[in-house]
Amino acid sequence: MKTLSHLFESNKKWAESIHQQDPDFFKRLAKQQTPKILWIGCADSRVPATQICGLDPGAMFVHRNIANLVSYRDLNCLSVIDYAVNFLKVTDIIVCGHYGCGGVEGAINQNYLGLINHWIHDISETYERHHHDIQTQCKEHKEKVNRLCELNVERQIENISALPVVQKAWSEGQKLNIHGWIYSIENGLLKDLGHQSDKIADLPKALQLNFTNP
Numbered sequence: 001m002k003t004l005s006h007l008f009e010s011n012k013k014w015a016e017s018i019h020q021q022d023p024d025f026f027k028r029l030a031k032q033q034t035p036k037i038l039w040i041g042c043a044d045s046r047v048p049a050t051q052i053c054g055l056d057p058g059a060m061f062v063h064r065n066i067a068n069l070v071s072y073r074d075l076n077c078l079s080v081i082d083y084a085v086n087f088l089k090v091t092d093i094i095v096c097g098h099y100g101c102g103g104v105e106g107a108i109n110q111n112y113l114g115l116i117n118h119w120i121h122d123i124s125e126t127y128e129r130h131h132h133d134i135q136t137q138c139k140e141h142k143e144k145v146n147r148l149c150e151l152n153v154e155r156q157i158e159n160i161s162a163l164p165v166v167q168k169a170w171s172e173g174q175k176l177n178i179h180g181w182i183y184s185i186e187n188g189l190l191k192d193l194g195h196q197s198d199k200i201a202d203l204p205k206a207l208q209l210n211f212t213n214p
C-alpha cells in the first residue's frame with residue numbers, strides 16, 4: 001500500500017522547525033482556536049489561505065470550495081459561517097477569489113462537466129446578469145474570465161450579507177465586516193476589490209430581514 005511517506009517526512013521537518021522558532025506554538029494552539037477572520041476561498045491548490053497571507057496555523061478559520069461560492073443549499077459552507085459568526089465571533093469574513101479560476105471559466109465556456117455544471121450554475125447566472133458589460137468591456141477570453149472572477153466575488157458578498165445568521169448578528173450590534181478580495185496566481189499578490197458590507201442597510205431592500213416584533 002502506498003503511504004505517501006514523503007509527506008510524513010516533510011510534516012516532521014515542518015513541525016520541528018516551528019518548534020525551534022517558538023517552543024510553545026503547538027501547546028498554545030492545542031488549547032483553543034481563536035481566529036477573528038473567516039476565509040472563504042477557492043479549493044484551487046495554488047491558493048492556500050493562511051500561507052498567502054503570511055499567517056500561521058490558527059490565524060484564520062477557513063472554508064474552501066470550487067470557485068469560492070456561498071450557496072444557500074450548501075450545508076457545509078452555511079455551517080462554517082454559522083460557527084464563525086455565532087461561536088468564534090469573527091469580526092471579518094473575507095471572500096477571496098483568484099484570477100484564472102477554472103470554475104469561473106467553466107461557467108463562461110458552458111462545456112458539459114457533469115456534476116460541476118450544477119455547482120457553477122450560480123456563476124453562470126452572474127455571467128448572464130453582466131453579459132453585456134463583460135462582452136463590451138473585455139476583448140480577450142482571459143480578460144472576460146478575470147472580470148467574471150471579480151463579479152463572482154461581489155456576488156458572494158451579497159449572498160453572505162443576506163444570510164439570516166449574518167443579518168441577525170448585525171441586528172444585535174455584532175461587528176462583522178464582509179470583504180471581497182482577489183488573488184493573482186501570476187504574482188502572488190492579493191487585491192481588495194473595494195466592495196464591503198458591514199450592515200443590513202448595505203443589502204438591497206428586498207433582501208433585508210425584519211427583526212422587529214410584529
Ligand code: CO
Nearest residue numbers: 042044101102
Ligand atoms: Co478557482
